[in-house]
Amino acid sequence: MRTYTPFVSGEFQQWTGETIPSVNPATGQEWSLIARCNAADADAAIRDAxxxxxxxxxxxxxxxxxxxxxxxxxDVLEERWEELVEPEIMDNGKRITEVRGQFSGLHSWYRHFAAEARKLAPVSQNNSIPGVTSVGHLMPYGVVVAITPWNSPLMILAWKLAPALAAGNTVVVKPSEMASASTLEFARLAHEAGFPPGALNVLTGFGHEVGEALVRHPLTRKVTFTGSDMGGRKVANAASDNVVPTTLELGGKSPQVVFDDCDLDVSVNGVLSGIFLSNGQTCVAGSRLIVQASIKDKLISRLLERARPLKPGDPLDPSTQIAPLANEPHLRKVTAMIEQAKLDGARCLLDGTETVKGLTGYYIGPTIFDQVSQDMEIWREEVFGPVLCVATFESEDEAIALANDSDYGLAAGIWSTDTAKAARVADALCSGTVYINHYRSVDPGSPIGGFKQSGYGRELGPDAISDFLQVKSVWTGSSPVPDPFP
Known part of the structure; x- marks a missing residue:
């Protein structure tokens, strides 16, 4: 069993302190240990950065x-990305086909922001004062604290780390205590690629013991966080004490709005991928299916036909279609929400707690609820699991009202062959990202972020590096300053 230690100043640190076991979600067995860092470790890592x-x-x-x-x-990631695959799967249980898909292109995010870094230059400023010019100089903040979740640690790290480094900051990463191994393996590759000591430090441990200490440290200048809305509130509160800017990408309860003029096969594929890929453990999971009443029965029948035979199994097996949830506490949470939905009167068309009985590990299969009212917990709260709730509508206005009836606003899907209607609905939806006739796309050139309790600020997109830069205005007088007191 390997013990993963903090990566600070270009090397893995010796460790004699407490550790946290990492459990393989497919077996329920411990497979590694990670260091349980504390406030003193946070201080050392921040000062080094x-x-x-x-x-x-x-x-x-x-x-x-x-x-x-x-x-x-x-270059290193393009050649050696496969070294990172197994540690991430052993930590969070994601299917190997999904992890390979992410990691085979991981290098492209860093390549993109390398190109963006080469474009950085002072910005000319217009002013109306005679004899004076001003120029905006783009300045890095300093030490950036990046806190990443357990569902896609290295993909989401790339969205934070690449632009932060391109801007000239140094970065201290705190991965989830539930999935830290791949981030530490990545730090090793970054060092081998020639990153100097202190540019990237990684500390592991619990949020309240080391994460909060990192955010509150007086030398921390910027915080970027991806996680739950509860975690985001804690981070924002801690950062506010030192007036440190934060970028928060939080939860979602994303609607999939399906009109009766949709391409049914395309829509079924989109809804399935939106909620059952990654077992629903993604912030943009399309967990609320809002379907026009005239095609509801046909659509649900197709979804059940496709979802029922999906094969659970070992996430390291490429033939596996349903992998485990990432950890035992999350399994308990998702199971409890499914049981509460039944008690609340929702009709369970497909029960994923039943279809995986007998399997070792933290498994829940695809779950579909019908007859869900808008006041039910299962409709309003993020499950972060493979649970789809169905509601129907008659009119376009009713569809928009249902979609927007949420505390969240991260993503949304629209399925319609009427391009004018789809564009109208997209304009009306309160979501940071709206997909029309596809779902889950992500690209460095397109921003990610949410409305309402899904957070604030944006990652990626044309302003991604700007999020890690401050503007310093430098004024220059070209004529003598007149005597202010003649």
Whole structure:
């Protein structure tokens, strides 16, 4: 059994302190240990990152030099990404086909932001004052704290780390205590790619013991967090004490709005991928199916026909279609929400707690509820599991009202062959991302982020590096300053 230790100042630290077991979700058995870091470790990691930001190899790099480092990392990832696959699966149980799909393209995120770094330049500013010019200089914040979740640790880390480094910051990463191994293995590859000490540090442990200490540290200058809305509130509160800006990508309860003029086969595929890929453990999971009443029975019949035979199994087996949930506490939560929905009167058309009986590990299969009222917990609260709730509508206005009746606003899907109607509905939906006739796309050029309790700020997109930069306005007078007191 391997023990993973903190990665600080370019090396794995010796560790004699407490550890946290990492459990393989497919077996329920411990497979590794991670260091249980504390506030003193947080202080050391932040101070090391701050030194690297102010002096040494990282501080001396130009934007071109930082781009070269990111390209070197991309080269290593392109050649050796398979080294990262098994540690992530052993931690969070995601299917190997999904992890391979993510990691085979992981290098492209770092390559993209290397190119963006090369575009950084001072910005000319217009002003109306005679004899004075002003220029905006783009300045990194300093130490950035990046807190990542357990569902896709390295993919979501790329969205934070690549633009933060491209901008010239140093970064201290706190991965979820439920899934830290792949991030530490990634740090090893970054070091081998030539990243200087202190540019990337990784601390593991519980949020209340080390995560909060990182966010509250007086040398922390920026925080970026992906996780639950409850976690986001804690992070925002902690960061506010030192007036530290935060970017929060939080939960979702995303609607899939299906009109009767849709391409039914395409829609079924989209709804299935939106909720049952990754076992629903994704912030953009399309967990609320809002379908026009005239096609509801046909659509539900197709979904059940496709979902029932999906094969659960070992996530390391490429033939597996249903992998386990990521950890035991989450299994208990999802199971409890399914049971509460039954008690509340929702009709369970497919019960994923029954279809996986006899399996070892943290399994729940596809679950579909009909006759769900809008006041039920299963409709209003994020499950973060393979649970789909169905409601019907008659009119376009009713569909929009149902879709927007949520505290969240991260993503939404629209399925219709009427392009004008789809565009109208997209404009009316309160979601940071709206997909029309497809779902789950992500690209470095398109922003990700939510409305309402799904968070604030955006990751990726054309302003991704700007999120990790501050503007310093430099004014220059070209004529003598007149005597202010003649």
């Amino acid at each position: 701050d030194r690297a930001f102010r002096q040494g190899q990282w501080a001396a790099l130009s934007a071109e030099g930082r781009a070269d480092k990111l390209d070197a990392l991309a």
